[in-house]
Amino acid sequence: MTDVVSTTPGLFPLPDWAKDELAGLKGRQKGGLVSGDESPAITDAYERAREEVVDRQTEAGIDLPVEGQLRWDDMLTHPLAVADAVETRGIVRYFDNNNFYREPVVTDDLAATGDVAHELESAADHTDDGLNAVLPGPYTLSQLATDEHYGDSAAFLSALADFLASEAEQFPDVETLFLLEPSLLESPPGDGPDERASEAIDTVARAADADVVAHTYWESHGGDSGIDEKVYAHLMDAEVDAVGFDFVASHEDNVYVISEYGAKDDVALGVVDGQNTLVKDADEIAERVEWTLDNAHGVDFETAYATLNTPTFYLPSGKFDEKLAALGAVERTEVKA
Amino acid sequence: MTQRPADNRAQFRPADHDNDHFLLTTVVGSYKKPKWLDRARDLFEDEDTNFGEEQWEEATDDAARLITEEHERSGLDVVVDGEMRRNEMVEYFAERIDGYEFNGRVKVWGHNYFNKPSVVDEVEYGEQWLVDEFEFTDAVADRPVKMPITGPYTLASWTFNEAYEDDEGLAYDLAELVNEEIEQLVDAGAHYIQIDEPALATTPDDHAIVGECLERIVEGIPEDVRIGLHVCYGDYSRIYPEVLDYPVDELDLELTNGDYEQIDVFTDPEFTLDLAMGVIDNHAGHTESVDEIKENIQQGLKVVPPEQLTISPDCGLKLLPRETAYQKMENMVQAAREVEAELDAGEIDVPAAGETASADD
Numbered sequence: 018m019t020d021v022v023s024t025t026p027g028l029f030p031l032p033d034w035a036k037d038e039l040a041g042l043k044g045r046q047k048g049g050l051v052s053g054d055e056s057p058a059i060t061d062a063y064e065r066a067r068e069e070v071v072d073r074q075t076e077a078g079i080d081l082p083v084e085g086q087l088r089w090d091d092m093l094t095h096p097l098a099v100a101d102a103v104e105t106r107g108i109v110r111y112f113d114n115n116n117f118y119r120e121p122v123v124t125d126d127l128a129a130t131g132d133v134a135h136e137l138e139s140a141a142d143h144t145d146d147g148l149n150a151v152l153p154g155p156y157t158l159s160q161l162a163t164d165e166h167y168g169d170s171a172a173f174l175s176a177l178a179d180f181l182a183s184e185a186e187q188f189p190d191v192e193t194l195f196l197l198e199p200s201l202l203e204s205p206p207g208d209g210p211d212e213r214a215s216e217a218i219d220t221v222a223r224a225a226d227a228d229v230v231a232h233t234y235w236e237s238h239g240g241d242s243g244i245d246e247k248v249y250a251h252l253m254d255a256e257v258d259a260v261g262f263d264f265v266a267s268h269e270d271n272v273y274v275i276s277e278y279g280a281k282d283d284v285a286l287g288v289v290d291g292q293n294t295l296v297k298d299a300d301e302i303a304e305r306v307e308w309t310l311d312n313a314h315g316v317d318f319e320t321a322y323a324t325l326n327t328p329t330f331y332l333p334s335g336k337f338d339e340k341l342a343a344l345g346a347v348e349r350t351e352v353k354a
Numbered sequence: 355m356t357q358r359p360a361d362n363r364a365q366f367r368p369a370d371h372d373n374d375h376f377l378l379t380t381v382v383g384s385y386k387k388p389k390w391l392d393r394a395r396d397l398f399e400d401e402d403t404n405f406g407e408e409q410w411e412e413a414t415d416d417a418a419r420l421i422t423e424e425h426e427r428s429g430l431d432v433v434v435d436g437e438m439r440r441n442e443m444v445e446y447f448a449e450r451i452d453g454y455e456f457n458g459r460v461k462v463w464g465h466n467y468f469n470k471p472s473v474v475d476e477v478e479y480g481e482q483w484l485v486d487e488f489e490f491t492d493a494v495a496d497r498p499v500k501m502p503i504t505g506p507y508t509l510a511s512w513t514f515n516e517a518y519e520d521d522e523g524l525a526y527d528l529a530e531l532v533n534e535e536i537e538q539l540v541d542a543g544a545h546y547i548q549i550d551e552p553a554l555a556t557t558p559d560d561h562a563i564v565g566e567c568l569e570r571i572v573e574g575i576p577e578d579v580r581i582g583l584h585v586c587y588g589d590y591s592r593i594y595p596e597v598l599d600y601p602v603d604e605l606d607l608e609l610t611n612g613d614y615e616q617i618d619v620f621t622d623p624e625f626t627l628d629l630a631m632g633v634i635d636n637h638a639g640h641t642e643s644v645d646e647i648k649e650n651i652q653q654g655l656k657v658v659p660p661e662q663l664t665i666s667p668d669c670g671l672k673l674l675p676r677e678t679a680y681q682k683m684e685n686m687v688q689a690a691r692e693v694e695a696e697l698d699a700g701e702i703d704v705p706a707a708g709e710t711a712s713a714d715d
Contacts, residue, residue: 040465045673050464090464107611108637110587113556115512117463294457294472294514333458
């Protein structure tokens with residue numbers, strides 16, 4: 018019997034009032050974005066927004082709430098954007114989406130800031146449930162950032178892994194840590210880099226005092242639409258408790274690799290579409306979870322995290338709330354697996 | 355059967371142009387709205403006021419006149435109205451196309467949002483999009499007017515798709531609607547159309563879908579109507595040289611923001627379209643000096659000879675304060691005129707001229 022636990026990969030949309038208030042306080046240009054030393058008025062606005070989205074998850078019945086990552090103006094590169102050894106330069110496109118972030122350029126030795134740990138401490142004030150912490154995976158971060166200091170891609174990846182590990186070491190008590198690794202599909206590492214990507218994830222996972230999920234999402238650009246088999250085989254060597262899959266983008270291919278290469282004891286099932294406004298109800302979500310567990314032949318999971326497949330900063334707030342409510346209702350719906 | 359690129363550039367050269375060389379100066383389209391127009395929109399959208407359709411129309415007419423004249427004053431050869439009637443490049447069109455609905459704002463970057471619409475049914479032509487805008491601007495302007503129009507691939511990509519099997523099918527249906535709109539604009543006298551496709555160069559193989567869309571868009575549009583394609587913030591190596599086969603006259607590119615890192619992409623094979631090149635950064639508050647812009651313009655001469663070069667900002671200027679945007683445009687025009695004079699005097703090398711000397715044949 019698999020324990021189905023609902024959570025999300027975070028990076029929520031700001032509540033509409035906070036969109037307006039923060040645009041007023043920060044402006045709409047590159048220069049006003051979060052740098053780690055915001056004014057008291059900006060800090061206060063984020064604090065109120067954070068409380069609201071944590072409460073919203075509790076009301077929805079989400080088992081493991083996230084902090085929401087509302088301050089992450091630069092999406093997954095936020096931990097770098099607030100670090101000392103990083104310059105934020107021109108805006109660049111975020112994967113293949115209509116989103117942009119400031120290019121983070123690493124110009125010196127990276128050192129942890131405790132910025133994400135601080136956010137988690139603030140979120141913990143608003144909930145009695147265990148938190149799900151969120152960080153970019155080291156491989157994805159290496160794809161989104163520019164190195165002008167470490168010299169080669171292997172050294173850069175390793176430095177990013179150490180940086181994220183020391184951020185994770187500062188976390189307060191959290192239940193789980195989702196390491197978001199869309200680049201494992203979006204720009205899959207080839208021979209050599211695939212093994213190093215797994216080692217880098219391992220470095221971060223070992224530093225975290227929590228169950229760690231290496232969460233992958235989006236369609237692969239590497240061939241089949243699911244995760245590349247070799248990339249997955251290497252990922253299985255990392256000391257993570259679960260791998261997360263995007264079952265919205267590709268269910269057959271992901272089920273195939275699970276059946277073919279086995280899986281960790283736990284799994285994250287991205288079964289709710291974080292990138293479309295079409296809302297599926299709790300029964301449909303529960304069916305997706307069941308289908309996946311039934312079709313992962315030869316694997317019995319202890320815990321299955323039922324989750325949105327992707328971060329949701331790109332959804333309108335109203336539709337996001339509806340999706341959260343549907344996902345939160347899943348555990349109360351019967352899941353036979 | 356029409357052929358593009360077509361010889362349709364000369365009609366935009368002002369009669370009183372001083373230099374022998376002519377670098378066509380224009381802008382991408384959007385411009386900062388006057389604060390009073392934002393207030394007027396708030397009133398218009400507030401049901402508790404008596405600010406109605408008629409008042410809103412008067413306000414947008416006033417803004418369009420003001421900004422069109424501001425563009426003319428800066429010296430641009432081809433002007434726009436700064437898209438004063440449009441709230442956003444996808445939203446504005448989605449509001450006029452049947453099959454769309456709106457669910458609220460989504461983030462683009464930082465604190466810039468748009469009401470990303472959802473397609474919930476097959477799209478159909480609803481109310482007219484841009485004909486009134488063109489007729490008004492054309493009546494105000496002494497200079498020729500360019501009409502920017504959001505392309506079908508971008509309209510499809512930046513929509514939540516709840517109704518179509520895939521975005522490709524949606525894009526082709528939208529392309530038919532864009533074609534219908536351009537036919538109406540041409541009937542109204544428009545001679546310069548710019549298809550905005552910022553979603554291009556973001557996904558592998560998207561160039562094939564955009565190519566198919568463009569074939570549908572230009573169907574039946576005469577060659578003396580100049581068709582430009584604007585692309586920005588993408589990986590251009592993904593679309594070059596494939597874009598050379600597109601049925602367009604001009605490719606308009608953002609290049610300043612990336613400090614011309616991608617310029618070499620376009621030098622091989624030979625660039626056979628006209629190049630409209632971004633020479634000022636619309637996301638930087640600092641105003642580039644005339645000398646800086648002149649250096650940027652010379653980046654373009656690595657790719658095409660002056661006869662094929664159009665000078666433009668990277669993208670729409672709507673996020674810049676008006677004074678800054680105006681100063682940038684004025685400096686841009688002055689830089690173009692100085693480069694023309696230096697070209698006339700033979701003081702500037704044209705690296706691209708060797709291979710493409712016959713491009714204006």
